[in-house]
Amino acid sequence: MRRAYLYFTFGALFLVPALLLHAPGTAKAEARDPRAMSEGEYREALAFLEGTRAAMAEAEMALGAETAHEAAKMRKADLGQRLDMLRRLMTAAAQRDRIGARGLITPERERARDVIRRAGEMEDPLQDLWTAWSMKARGERAAFTAAPLPR
Numbered sequence: 001m002r003r004a005y006l007y008f009t010f011g012a013l014f015l016v017p018a019l020l021l022h023a024p025g026t027a028k029a030e031a032r033d034p035r036a037m038s039e040g041e042y043r044e045a046l047a048f049l050e051g052t053r054a055a056m057a058e059a060e061m062a063l064g065a066e067t068a069h070e071a072a073k074m075r076k077a078d079l080g081q082r083l084d085m086l087r088r089l090m091t092a093a094a095q096r097d098r099i100g101a102r103g104l105i106t107p108e109r110e111r112a113r114d115v116i117r118r119a120g121e122m123e124d125p126l127q128d129l130w131t132a133w134s135m136k137a138r139g140e141r142a143a144f145t146a147a148p149l150p151r
Contacts, residue, residue, distance in 0.1 A: 036108035072137040079130040
């Protein structure tokens, strides 16, 4: 009798709280980690990516035109800042993709992966544009001729 009482007491002390922690209502609360990428953050990231894409198109069109040295330096600084922000966005999205990674693909993780994919597609062309504007700001010329580098 005494042994049954001890089993019941230990069961009540340890098993019931463990079952309550894994109740169906709490599983949803765990899935909505505040560190995961929300819908609003996703929209902000997409807006930044679209703004960067527009700035890249504008910079690419202006690359062939003759620009002042100061304007070229400002364009180079803007592209460099956007490149830095793009890389930070990718890092933050990768961290949010890893949060709660237990084999489940939640909508939050899917949004983070989409941001990483879109930003990754833009990173190399943005780096190339920054390099071209950097060369234009310095006024570099081709080594084999006195002519400016073709743009």
